[in-house]
Amino acid sequence: MAIFDRSVSWVTGPLACYAAGFAAELAARGWGSDSIYLHLRLMRELSAWMSAQGLGGGQLSPAEADRFVPVMRAARRRLVSVKGLAPVLGYLRDQGVLPEPDVVPGSERDALLLAYQQYLRGERGLSDATVRTYTWFAAAFLDRAGDPLREVLPGLTGPDVLGILERQLKSQPRRRSAGSAVLTAQVARSLLRFLHASGRVPRDLVPAVPRVARWRLAGLPARVDAATMTALLDSCDRRRASGRRDYAILMLLSRLGLRAGEVAAIELADVGWRAGEITVRGKGRRTETLPLPVVISSFQDRHVVDLGGHVEDGVVDVTAVAA
Numbered sequence: 001m002a003i004f005d006r007s008v009s010w011v012t013g014p015l016a017c018y019a020a021g022f023a024a025e026l027a028a029r030g031w032g033s034d035s036i037y038l039h040l041r042l043m044r045e046l047s048a049w050m051s052a053q054g055l056g057g058g059q060l061s062p063a064e065a066d067r068f069v070p071v072m073r074a075a076r077r078r079l080v081s082v083k084g085l086a087p088v089l090g091y092l093r094d095q096g097v098l099p100e101p102d103v104v105p106g107s108e109r110d111a112l113l114l115a116y117q118q119y120l121r122g123e124r125g126l127s128d129a130t131v132r133t134y135t136w137f138a139a140a141f142l143d144r145a146g147d148p149l150r151e152v153l154p155g156l157t158g159p160d161v162l163g164i165l166e167r168q169l170k171s172q173p174r175r176r177s178a179g180s181a182v183l184t185a186q187v188a189r190s191l192l193r194f195l196h197a198s199g200r201v202p203r204d205l206v207p208a209v210p211r212v213a214r215w216r217l218a219g220l221p222a223r224v225d226a227a228t229m230t231a232l233l234d235s236c237d238r239r240r241a242s243g244r245r246d247y248a249i250l251m252l253l254s255r256l257g258l259r260a261g262e263v264a265a266i267e268l269a270d271v272g273w274r275a276g277e278i279t280v281r282g283k284g285r286r287t288e289t290l291p292l293p294v295v296i297s298s299f300q301d302r303h304v305v306d307l308g309g310h311v312e313d314g315v316v317d318v319t320a321v322a323a
Helices: 002-010 016-028 033-053 063-074 082-094 108-122 128-142 149-155 158-170 180-199 226-234 241-255 260-264
Strands: 279-280 289-293
Touching: 002 033, 016 033, 016 082, 033 082, 063 082, 063 128, 082 128, 108 128, 108 149, 108 180, 128 158, 128 180, 158 180, 226 241, 241 260
Parallel strands: none
Antiparallel strands: 279 289
């Protein structure tokens, strides 16, 4: 972690003693150096703001984090929402600095959030980081549903859901991004699906959550047709190591339908050249063995950089993009 020593030293204030561990944690997860720098810079700004507010390391409640969001947006163009804070907040919770949302005994809301977390982990197989993010938004939804929840939820209607979402969105800063609004609606659907499945809400209210309006073609295409995929593959110069690496990545994405994170998590030991198989670590810590595309198997006699570009401790670094 020597390459991050200077960036770690930038973090002052109540979070300074956690900066080195945070950088090491992100690196262990396979994050690229640019992403680690960005999140260390965000940690630095958060710690400086906490110092100015007179907050100690254990006083960063969800409400205080919400207060910091407008400061983020005023000072940066990337990582400008509550979702952007999820990695640093998640690390601080793991270190016991921040309390988990479900630790307050005797609260009906917190007991419900605990059951929702168990549903997300057990039934949906979501990662701890995603569960923390979903819990954050679900808590905001329940806070605006009214009390007591055991009486409010059984009588919940479609218009009630729209009213809760409207209050939830209005409570956020005026420059709330479309992406955060999409996440708010996504978590609302997930929470309502859980409430209905668990019998707390008698009717399915998921259809009551509207789609968030966005500019057409503002995001990535939902799917890539065969002609586009062929053009992408043809763009890889397989005379070069980086081109063969990119070609292999594209083949794994297109032939096996893997997620980018699943490809990035592949290690050398996961590739069974003789058996023609590859082990994939998916969401919810699930592991599956899939057939290795023949075209990738043909690379086995090449040097390992042809597939991964760089190897450290048995981990193939496929995060770099060929120029």
